[in-house]
Amino acid sequence: MDRVLDGEGEAPAEQRARAFANDGLPPPLDLLIGKVADRPAQVGDADWAAAKTSGCTEDQLFELVICAAVGKSARLYEAGLAALAEATAEGRPDHAS
Amino acid sequence: MRLDVLDRGYGAGTKLLFAVIRLFSGHAVPDAAKLTFYRSDFYGARAKEFTHLAMRGPSAWSVGDRELMAAHVSAVNECAFCVGAHTATAAQAYQDRPRVAAVLADLESAPIAEPLRATLRMLGKLTRDGTIDAEDVREVLAAGVSPQQVEDALAVCAAFNTTNRLADAFGFELLGPEGYEAGAGYLLKRGYR
Numbered sequence: 236m237d238r239v240l241d242g243e244g245e246a247p248a249e250q251r252a253r254a255f256a257n258d259g260l261p262p263p264l265d266l267l268i269g270k271v272a273d274r275p276a277q278v279g280d281a282d283w284a285a286a287k288t289s290g291c292t293e294d295q296l297f298e299l300v301i302c303a304a305v306g307k308s309a310r311l312y313e314a315g316l317a318a319l320a321e322a323t324a325e326g327r328p329d330h331a332s
Numbered sequence: 333m334r335l336d337v338l339d340r341g342y343g344a345g346t347k348l349l350f351a352v353i354r355l356f357s358g359h360a361v362p363d364a365a366k367l368t369f370y371r372s373d374f375y376g377a378r379a380k381e382f383t384h385l386a387m388r389g390p391s392a393w394s395v396g397d398r399e400l401m402a403a404h405v406s407a408v409n410e411c412a413f414c415v416g417a418h419t420a421t422a423a424q425a426y427q428d429r430p431r432v433a434a435v436l437a438d439l440e441s442a443p444i445a446e447p448l449r450a451t452l453r454m455l456g457k458l459t460r461d462g463t464i465d466a467e468d469v470r471e472v473l474a475a476g477v478s479p480q481q482v483e484d485a486l487a488v489c490a491a492f493n494t495t496n497r498l499a500d501a502f503g504f505e506l507l508g509p510e511g512y513e514a515g516a517g518y519l520l521k522r523g524y525r
Contacts, residue, residue, distance in 0.1 A: 238378055267501075275500040276410035283334045293337045294371070301375045304497035312490035314463040315454075319482050321466035322473060 236309055239302050246295040254299040255306030264289050264299065271303040333363055334503040338370055359514050363504035364417065364495065379494070384524040386487040393484055395520070396425035397448055400435060401488045404452045407436050408459045411496035413504040418492075420509075420516035450475035451482070455489045 240251055253259040257272040263285040270278045286296055333339045342350070346369050350361045368376030387398050399422035406414035419436065423429040434442040439452055450472045458464045472482055498504075507515065 238373075239375060242374070244374065271497050271501045275497040278501045278503075280334065293335045293341075297335055297337065297370070298374065300501045301498065304494045304501065305375075307497065308490045308493040311458055311462065311493055312486055315458050315469075315486040315489065316483070318464045318466050318469045319479060319486070322469035323479050 236305060239298070239305055244298050245292060246298045250295075251298060251302045254302040255309075257303055257306060260299075264291070267296075268299060268303045271300050272307040275304075333366075333505075334501070338363070338367060338502060341370060342366075357514060357518070359511055362417075362507060362511070362515055363502070364413070364499065367498060367502065367504075379491075380524050382487075383491040383495070386484070386491045388523040391484040392478065392481050394425070396422055398484075398488050399425050399519075400432060400448070401452060401455055401485055402492045403432065403436060404439070405455055405459050405489050405492040406496050408456050409493065409496040409500075411499050413499040413506055414492065414496050416507060416512045417515055417519075420512040421519050424513070424516045424520055447472075447476045447481075451477055451485050454482075455485060458486075458489060459493060 236255075240255055241248060244251060246254075250260070254264075254268050257268060260268050267278065267282040267286040270282055283296075291299070349369075350366070353359075353361050368380050370376065387402070388395065391398065393401075399418050403415060403418035403422050406418055415436070419432055423432045426432065431443060435444060435452065439449060439456070442449070444452075454464060454468050454472050457468060469482060473479065477485075
């Protein structure tokens, strides 16, 4: 995660962070990135055609799409780990319920 | 691929490697593998490391179980490329194609052990709804799954929720049955590195 967010890249780090969070990217990038995060099977050529009108290079779009995919997966992973921590903490003697 | 750089943006050494792979395997390098070679320092190197650890690292889950989890998550995401790849890999790992097909057709009636069924149910819910709660995990633990196994399954889920998105976004070319079988053989022999 740190590499795609904070490492060297063609897209500005702030833009990568917005793609990672799927929040705050301006049109037309928001359509492609939103679908990558929430409806990946529905990404189509039209979404790419629109994104390419943003003026981003292919390398920048490559980075933003990866950030969106990794960001969504990281949120799922964290939600799962948090649920596991809560479920197992309740069984411990020092857990007040 | 929907980006020209992912088809043509490779250095001479990588192009030679792709040609050698094609020569010896009889199959073009699949898009899933090509992606990891493009600017590998940005994504591919770390992605391969994480996925290999999740799928082939130490775990109480078998390789077949983890490949089935990958296929199941891919099916929930409706990612045709990854469903094909990991259905084939799980089937080869188990040496039991009907069992894998049964899980993908109907998890609740499929002939698998309850701990695995409960875990697949949890991964499906997490992928579909975007979250799970402690009660969802408690049901998995009650089925006989250890906390470490839950954590291992969540890592598989994370790896394939990333890969599914990239497959659909970048437009990975679907393979024929022979291509998926060849890829499955490679993944079982060499892993994801």
